[in-house]
Amino acid sequence: MTGDAINADTHKKYEYKIIKLNYKWLDKILCLQDLIYDNMQNKDIYEKITEFELIDAFSGNGLCLGTIIEKQLVAFRILSYGDSETIELAKDCNIKEIHQVAFIEATIVKKNFRGNSLQKIMMKLTMDYLKKRRKFKYALSTVSPKNIASIKSLLANGFKLIKLSKMYKGKLRYVCSYDFTNKVSNKEQTTTLKFDDYENIHNLLLDGFYGERVIIDENSFYIEFSK
Numbered sequence: 001m002t003g004d005a006i007n008a009d010t011h012k013k014y015e016y017k018i019i020k021l022n023y024k025w026l027d028k029i030l031c032l033q034d035l036i037y038d039n040m041q042n043k044d045i046y047e048k049i050t051e052f053e054l055i056d057a058f059s060g061n062g063l064c065l066g067t068i069i070e071k072q073l074v075a076f077r078i079l080s081y082g083d084s085e086t087i088e089l090a091k092d093c094n095i096k097e098i099h100q101v102a103f104i105e106a107t108i109v110k111k112n113f114r115g116n117s118l119q120k121i122m123m124k125l126t127m128d129y130l131k132k133r134r135k136f137k138y139a140l141s142t143v144s145p146k147n148i149a150s151i152k153s154l155l156a157n158g159f160k161l162i163k164l165s166k167m168y169k170g171k172l173r174y175v176c177s178y179d180f181t182n183k184v185s186n187k188e189q190t191t192t193l194k195f196d197d198y199e200n201i202h203n204l205l206l207d208g209f210y211g212e213r214v215i216i217d218e219n220s221f222y223i224e225f226s227k
C-alpha cells in the first residue's frame with residue numbers, strides 16, 4: 001500500500017510504500033531499532049526485537065512490515081506465531097488454542113515521520129493479514145501503560161486491555177487481546193480511570209473489566225473500562 005507522510009523536520013510531503021520485509025532488510029531493521037532505542041529517554045517502554053526473532057519471522061513464523069520512503073526504511077512492525085514467547089503468553093491468558101494465537105510484537109517509527117498514523121496503518125495491515133489467513137483465533141500484544149500512542153493504535157484496531165502485570169524482568173505491561181471469533185458481549189458497566197492509576201486499573205481488570213477506549217482531555221489521558 002502507498003500513501004503520503006509529512007517529514008516533521010522539513011514539513012515536506014513524501015510518498016511512502018508499506019511492504020513485506022525479508023532477510024535482505026535484517027541489518028536495516030536492527031540499525032533503525034538501535035538508532036531509536038539509543039536515543040529513547042524512557043527505555044522501559046520498548047522491548048528490543050532480536051536478530052533471532054526477525055529470522056524466525058522471515059522464515060515463515062511471522063510477518064515483518066516496513067514503511068519505505070525514498071528507498072529508506074522509516075518504520076517497521078513485527079508479528080510472530082508459533083514461537084515459545086507467544087505460546088507462553090497464550091498460556092498465561094488461559095487460552096487453550098495456543099497454536100491459533102498470533103503475537104503482535106515491536107513497532108518503531110523514525111522520529112521525523114511520527115504522527116502520520118504509520119503505526120496505526122501498519123497495525124491495520126497486520127490484522128488484515130491475520131484475518132485473511134483464518135487460522136487464528138486470537139491476537140495478543142503487550143504494551144507499556146505509559147505508551148499512549150501504542151495503546152490508541154491497539155484499541156483503534158479492536159484490541160482490548162485484559163491484564164496489567166509485571167513482565168520482561170519487572171516492567172509494567174498491559175496484555176491486549178483481539179478475538180477473531182468476534183464474540184459480542186453486552187456491556188453492563190462502564191467506568192473511566194486516569195491512565196496512571198495502576199492499582200485501581202489492575203483491580204478492575206481482575207474483576208473482569210477490559211479497557212477499550214482512550215479518552216483525552218486538556219490535562220491527561222483516561223482509559224474507559226467495561227464489562
Ligand SMILES: CC(C)(COP(=O)(O)OP(=O)(O)OC[C@H]1O[C@@H](n2cnc3c(N)ncnc32)[C@H](O)[C@@H]1OP(=O)(O)O)[C@@H](O)C(=O)NCCC(=O)NCCS
Binds near residue numbers: 108
Ligand atoms: C509509538 C510509535 C510507534 C508511534 O508511532 P506513530 O506512527 O507516530 O503513531 P500514530 O501516528 O499511528 O499514532 C496513533 C495515535 O496515537 C496518538 N499519539 C501519537 N504519539 C502520541 C503521544 N506521544 N502521546 C499521545 N498520543 C500520541 C496519535 O495522535 C494517534 O491518535 P489518533 O488515533 O487519535 O489519531 C513511535 O512513537 C515510536 O516509534 N516510538 C518508539 C518505539 C516504541 O515505543 N514502540 C512501541 C512499543 S513496541
